[in-house]
Amino acid sequence: MDPVQERVFSHSRPPNTPSDGGGRDDFQIDFSRLMRAARRQAPIVGVCALIGAVLAIAAILGSVPRYTAVETVLLDEERADLLNQVSPLPNAVLSDSSIESEVEIIKSKALAYDVVDRLGLDADEDFLNPPVGATEEVLGLVSYLTEPLAELLSPPEPQRNERSTQADDATQENDASDVIDLDVTPRDRAASILRQNLSVSRVRRSFVIEIGYSGFDPVRSARIARAYGQTYERFQLEVAGQVAGNAADWLQERLVTLEKQSLEAGSAVQRFRAENGLVEVRGNLLTEQQQSELASELVASGADTAGARARLDSLQSLLDRADAGEPIVAVPDTGGASDSLVEELRREYLDASMRYRRLVDRFGEDHPQAVELGQSIDELQSIIRNELEQVTESARIAYEVARSREESLRSNLQAATDTSDANVAVRGRLRQLEAIADTYASIYRDYLERYEVTSQQQGFPIASVKVISPAEVPDGASSPQKKSMLMSGLLLGGLIGVMIAAALELRPKPLRSASEIRRQLDLDCAGLIPVQSHGSSEAAERTTQRTVDRLARSCETMGGNEAGTIVSLVPLVSFDSNDSQLPARLAERLARGMERVLLVDRSEAELTKVPGAGRNGYTMTGMDGLLDDYATTDQPNGRPYDVEAIVDHLRANFDYVLIEAEPLSGAVEYGPLSSVYDLAILRIPWGAIRPALASEAISDHPQCKARLATSVLEGAKLRTARKYMTPGSYEERETYA
Known part of the structure; x- marks a missing residue:
């Protein structure tokens, strides 16, 4: 089998799938692609910004100054x-x-x-x-x-039942005197x-x-x-x-009411006191004042009784010690005239005792002076004892007097308390009436003060x-x-332009570069064929010539049959082939090596039988004329022409046969001689075909798919195509060198 026919292209990998096996987790921002997108869409953004500025200028000119x-x-x-x-x-x-x-x-x-x-x-x-x-x-x-549309989109008014309608009518009749003028x-x-x-x-x-x-x-x-x-x-x-005026009027009304209520409350207190015999002295009831005085006197009397009792106990203790034989040196002060006498006796006793001890120590107890001093000491003790008995009796009398007074005060306080307990409810009611009267009086004084100040504030000029x-x-x-509106128009127009540009960039992109064809279709691409027009630039001519040279090398390398090579120029979609110079330029390039080249143009109806030297060193003929020369009716496959005879004739007389085939997307068979093509060159319109359409069209024609040698982008605008290439890449240098 022909080596070209054994060449199989894999299209199983879906478009836009990374070829290096990277997943979505390896997502990175490609700034170079962003810059290329910005360079491509800059005219749209500029036009939108310019439109926004023009509209802003129109708005400025159409506005009335304020x-x-x-x-x-x-x-x-x-x-x-x-x-x-x-x-x-x-x-x-x-x-x-x-x-x-x-x-x-x-x-x-x-x-x-x-x-x-x-x-x-x-x-x-x-x-x-x-x-x-x-x-x-x-x-x-x-x-x-837009007002009718807004009314159409607004919700309808809720329907009202008959009862609510009747109620509204009745209300309107009742309020006929309060009609509001809505004009x-x-x-x-x-x-x-x-x-x-x-x-x-x-x-x-x-x-x-x-x-x-x-x-x-x-x-x-x-x-x-x-x-x-x-x-x-x-x-x-x-x-x-x-x-202030409203407050003064209201306060005046309240003062009249409060004055009456305060007077009534005070009268109720006085009337209740008179009815219950409650006499008030210095702001308190007489019974309460008596109880307070009796309680104070009882406390003082209790303290006096306790003091008298303590003094009596002390004197009685001294007297008991004297009865037991202990000497009495001193007697507690009584606060009377005998205190000086007792003190003098105590000094004499102490002096006699000291002299007695000195005499006894020197001369003994039998000395006459010692005996005399002993008798004197005994007499002094007897006198002091008598004084102690008198003081003790006086203390006992004082204690009895204090105790009697305390008991009398206690009984009087108990009697007053019993009388007060019987009038608890009366006194409680009196306290309530007094509290009510005091409250009304306080509120009245406060409101009266506010009224006076508010009356003065009505004319306060601050x-x-x-x-x-x-x-x-x-x-x-x-x-x-003007400046703000102009800047806003520019920014708003530019923003709209950015949105439009983003929408254009985010939509599925057609094929515009050789690198995209290699990445999206896994198919080799020879390059670009720029749009040919009158006065085309030298750069477009150089780009076309380089692309044709690469196509010719592909034909020479992958063809090479001794009997001649049949090359199919297969367009992906139907387009006007008269505007394309690719078939003629490729035929001319192949004919430079003295090869015999035939170009079969499917759009040329004239019949030329085996011409001699053709135009530009190659021969041209039409597909219809070629098929008519070999028309027959006895072919077993039902075809109206002899394919084998045509192929034998072409291979025997030409080294290269270039045939313009039918578009892949427009026919089941892309040419009457599709089964005998040695290799195919896919012609892709620049910027018009998306990768999915190209991949499906190729997969739908397995014969063409097996013979595809390379592809070429036709009809490219050279300046625009550069915006879709990576700056400084081999593709850009090769195309624009």
């Missing part, structure tokens, strides 16, 4: 503190939530109505009918066109325009609020901004006065806000912001 004036207001914390000092209803602390509340107050419809009335804007036709730019008209037209007046329109063009913001984390108004007239914008600041300041004063920077007439228009 002027913004800003009024700066300070929420004065010191004034708020002053108000808190003189007001019974303190102002709110200037927290973040309170400042945001002030912002919403400025944006409110009530303040807008005050500004309208202050400036008479409801009668200003220029204000009520502002100019409309082309941009606003376009947006209004778009909104008008839009010029005042309402003016207030709505004010709120639409008003901007209120807090300056960072400070207590400063900026009130801005944007309009078509700079002078009117400044007037409106100033009016907002003045109206807001006056609003604060009016609200404070109104709140507001907690202050205008620190009045609005000035703006020098220039604040919108349209």
Whole structure:
């Protein structure tokens, strides 16, 4: 078998599968591919950015200039503190939530109505009918066109049953006197325009609020901004006065009621005391005061009794020791006149005792002076004993007196306590009545104080806000912001271009380079055949010539039959072969080596029988004419021509026969002589065929698949094709050398 026919191409590996066995875990970002994609899609991004800039310029030119004036207001914390000092209803602390509340107050419809009335804007036709730019008209037209679609997509209103409808009708009949006028007046329109063009913001984390108004007239914008600041300041004063007035009215009503309730509660206390005989002395009941005094005296009497008892026990102990024969040296003080006598006797006794011991030690007990001193000592002891007995008796009498007084006080306190226990319920009720009376009196005093302060605050000329920077007439228009809009248009258009480019890059890519054919189809590729046009560049001519040379070398290397080689130029899809110079250029290249070359063009209907020297050194003929020369009706395979005779004739008369075959994707057989081709060259339109289609078409034609020698990309735009090649790669250098 022919070695070319034994060549088999494997297409079992699916497209985009890495040939080195790497899995998804080896994913890496290929920056070179990203750069190539960016280079390829740069025109799209640039065009979209340019379109965005053009639209931005159109919006700028179609917009009416607007002027913004800003009024700066300070929420004065010191004034708020002053108000808190003189007001019974303190102002709110200037927290973040309170400042945001002030912002919403400025944006409110009530303040807008005050500004309208202050400036008479409801009668200003220029204000009520502002100019409309082309941009606003376009947006209004778009909104008008999309409104039916929005209504169609909105959910239907819930159906109401008959009972609820009747109830609503009855309610409307009852409230006929409270009909609300829903007609839009010029005042309402003016207030709505004010709120639409008003901007209120807090300056960072400070207590400063900026009130801005944007309009078509700079002078009117400044007037409106100033009016907002003045109206807001006056609003604060009016609200404070109104709140104080309402509070004063309410407090006055409550004072009348509280005064009556306080008087009734005090009268109830006095009446209850009179009915139950409860006498009050220095703020306390008489019985309670008596109990307190008796208890105090009882405690003091108990202490006196205990002291008298202790003194008596001490004296009795001394007396018992004297009865036992112990000498008595001293007697406790009694606090009376006898204390000095007892002290003198004690000194005499001690002096006599000391002299007696000295005499006894020197002369003995029988000495006359010792005997005399002993008698004197005995007399002194007898006198001291008598004094001790008298003091003891006096202490006993004092103890009995103290004990009797304590018992008397205890009995009196018990009697008073028994009487008080019998009136516990009465006293409890009295305490309740007194508590009620005290509560009403305290509330009345507090409300009376609040009423007086609130009455004075109604005319207090201090507001907690202050205008620190009045609005000035703006020098220039604040919108349209030309630079910002132009930059936004460029960025938005560029972003849309990037999205379009990403979508184009992420979609399945057609075959555009030889490396893609080798990687996706596992098929060799000879190169590119650029688009041929009038005045083609020298680079395109050089690229075409190199590709044709490689195709010729493939034919010479893989052909080489002595009887002649039949080469099939197989297009993958149908395209206009008249625009391609590949068959003619390849035939011309093969004919340079004095080989006999025949080019069979399937689109040429003229019949040329074995011509001599053809154009450009090769011979051309048409497939129809070639088949007609060998037409027959007696072939066993049912074909209307003799294939073997045609092949024998071609091999005998030509070294190379180039036949333009039918497209693989358009026929079951890609040519009438498909069974006798020695090798095939696959012609792939540049940028028009995806790998899946090429792989399926090749697999569907096994005869062509077995004879495929190489492939070629036709119709490439040379400058565009370079963007799909890796910069500096062999493919790029080989193509663009």
